[in-house]
Amino acid sequence: MSDTYAGQTDELLINMGPQHPSTHGVLRVLLRLDGEIVLDADPDIGYLHSSLEKIGEAKTWQQFVPYTDRFDYLSAINNEFAFVRAVEKLLGVRVTERCEYIRVIMAELQRIASHLMYFTSMGLDTGAVTVYLHCFRDRERLIDLFEDATGQRLLYHYLRIGGVRNDLPHDFVARVRDFIDYFPARLQEYDNLLTRNRVFRGRMEGIATISREEAVRHGMSGPCLRACGVDHDLRKIIGYSVYPQFEFEVPVYDTCDAMARHLVRCDEMVQSLRILKQATDKLPDGETNVKVPRVIKPEPGAVYERIEGPRGEVGCYLISDGSDKPLRMRWRPPSYFNLQPLPQLMRGGYVADTVVAIASLDIMLGDIDK
């Protein structure tokens, strides 16, 4: 009996998600397996589609700002940054120096918080459950800072057209400096717990590779692209806001695998601390907001604003027809383009590596599904 079936295998079509602890949101991946080897993967998105681009045409320019938070809800400040800068460009408004510094400080704090969340899910997905608690302990410190400055823990609606909602609390800078002193030791801890862990490295090295050429043709950006040896960081290349005034490096690795993406994010946290230190040292006094009309009606025109979010290039294309609502609000999400080559990352790997592949891309379904 057993000889009749010897050597015959069947392909298995299995569903991963949309409710799944490791898909980083509601992502469904249809896997075609031959035993434990993935023959093909087909990501199915749209479970979180909230027609935000349609809403963008129905709300006024200021009304849409809180909606931008909800795209990539783990790095809300960066989303607001892109949208608010785009509208300011349409209006021809220049914000004050203090406002730019505050925005950069918030953006970098948000970058660290977002990467800590990545660490959490990376640990969880590879089986290292304790890392979650360590990262969240530190993330709570950042969230407390955000709560004191903006009133919100996660979705801030802090950056406004023409400035920010309110000036920083009086002890904010001191607490950021405390965090800068406190955090490097924690980074060392994460290094020992995760990055240098032999089991973790075995699960990450050589897994979910994509070639440099393919990554660029797919429009991948952020840590995913910098892990393929492409030195592309919009903070350096465009130098938007006041980033040119700070000295920092852009970590680039070239093994194109999940471990490289992980290392890029680890190093980015160190560089964010550098930017924060310089920004808090040089934070100028002055007004935070400029006067912007109550009913905003930009001149007809179009602008595309790109910024570097924790996950990659966040873009906002706004078309104004002179009225108080956008004619078109197009969001260019980083995770959308980062997720597209998922079949290539998964093909030929094991089922257990599918989870690592998704986690290493650090995607955000709110961004992907808009």
Add this chain to the structure above:
Amino acid sequence: MSDDAIPTDLAERFADGITTAADGAWEIAVSAEQLRETLAFLGADRQPAFDYLVDIFAVDYGEQFEVVYHLSRPRTHEMVRVCSRLSRQKPSVQTVTDIWAGASWPEREMMEMYGVAVEGHPDPRNLLLPEGWKGYPLRKDYEYPDDHPWLSRDELHDKPGEYLKQHPVEE
């Protein structure tokens, strides 16, 4: 965005058709017939090619649609915006998935949201919307469905005053 001058090879090829937009991108307006050829030149033939696909999407201008392609090169801030106006009656473009593999999803989104046909697309299923969705949501004349099985309009939430009059709460 690039505040630099338009590169000579692009200026020669496109002459008056290429301008520098307000945000610094080099904007090329082409007709629907020349679209594929222009994109193939920018993304494959030109050296160095604009191989970093930033975005592809459509805009509904009322009488016409416009498809917009944002292209760039990694490690530079150069950006090219290729726009093409399409008729509203039968909007159609050719796929560029053979040039940029990352065009697959944005083109699928364009197909389902605007009804712009993309010829030659390897996988023309709906991306974000469920299978069999009627209508093209991002068009300006889209009507919201009244009879969808699980997303229908709800009188209680749409017109609460009337609903409550008809279904008074019992004391």
